[in-house]
Amino acid sequence: MPLAREAVELLVQAARAWYFEGNQHGLRDREWMALRFLSRANRFSRTPSALAGFIGATRATASQIVKTLESKSFLVRKPSHEDKRSVVLHVTAQGEKCLSQHDPINHVVNAVTALGTDECIRLRDSLREVLNHLDAAHQRLDASICRDCMFLAERSPGTGKGRATAEFMCRLYRAPISLDETELLCTSFERTRDRPRIEQHPNRARAASQG
Numbered sequence: 001m002p003l004a005r006e007a008v009e010l011l012v013q014a015a016r017a018w019y020f021e022g023n024q025h026g027l028r029d030r031e032w033m034a035l036r037f038l039s040r041a042n043r044f045s046r047t048p049s050a051l052a053g054f055i056g057a058t059r060a061t062a063s064q065i066v067k068t069l070e071s072k073s074f075l076v077r078k079p080s081h082e083d084k085r086s087v088v089l090h091v092t093a094q095g096e097k098c099l100s101q102h103d104p105i106n107h108v109v110n111a112v113t114a115l116g117t118d119e120c121i122r123l124r125d126s127l128r129e130v131l132n133h134l135d136a137a138h139q140r141l142d143a144s145i146c147r148d149c150m151f152l153a154e155r156s157p158g159t160g161k162g163r164a165t166a167e168f169m170c171r172l173y174r175a176p177i178s179l180d181e182t183e184l185l186c187t188s189f190e191r192t193r194d195r196p197r198i199e200q201h202p203n204r205a206r207a208a209s210q211g
């Protein structure tokens with residue numbers, strides 16, 4: 001069997017952990033996907049419409065999923081700081097606990113962790129590269145992180161009125177972005193190949209040394 005096909009077929013077998021019939025611990029696979037996404041999305045993407053785009057559902061289906069998660073106290077809505085007419089979805093402590101204890105992908109995460117850090121990095125980068133190829137072919141990307149986004153700009157020290165911790169700016173939303181936020185998922189992401197990686201940024205080194 002060609003190596004690439006064998007690798008993809010193994011991926012499909014791994015996917016059985018997160019695509020399943022019925023429910024696990026009271027949630028269907030799409031509800032788990034939504035809870036997982038919202039726990040890692042940035043403040044611009046924790047909206048019903050961004051959620052609908054990420055899980056590949058209609059707004060009506062996404063709204064129903066949000067209601068289900070709210071009814072289980074895994075999610076609350078709060079007014080957006082950026083736009084008072086909009087709501088931002090927040091995963092509650094109970095939702096985070098449920099993810100940490102029962103998320104169906106936890107077994108896969110544990111198996112990947114057992115590979116060791118270097119192998120994890122290689123696997124992550126390979127999968128991201130595969131997704132980038134798929135994006136180019138289908139002209140779509142569900143979500144990715146600020147670190148690799150063309151809209152991320154470094155902030156000059158001592159300028160701006162944003163959050164005290166903000167070290168970057170999002171040029172799309174014209175909003176400050178902290179170093180921690182650069183690791184969160186965003187559905188407005190646009191990939192760039194030219195940006196220096198944030199790991200090489202002096203502030204990253206400082207954060208790591210304080211860590």
Ligand code: SF4
Pocket residue numbers: 042044144145146147149150151152169170171172173186187188189190
């Ligand atoms: S920099 Fe890109 S990924 Fe980050 S918030 Fe802005 S649009 Fe989203």
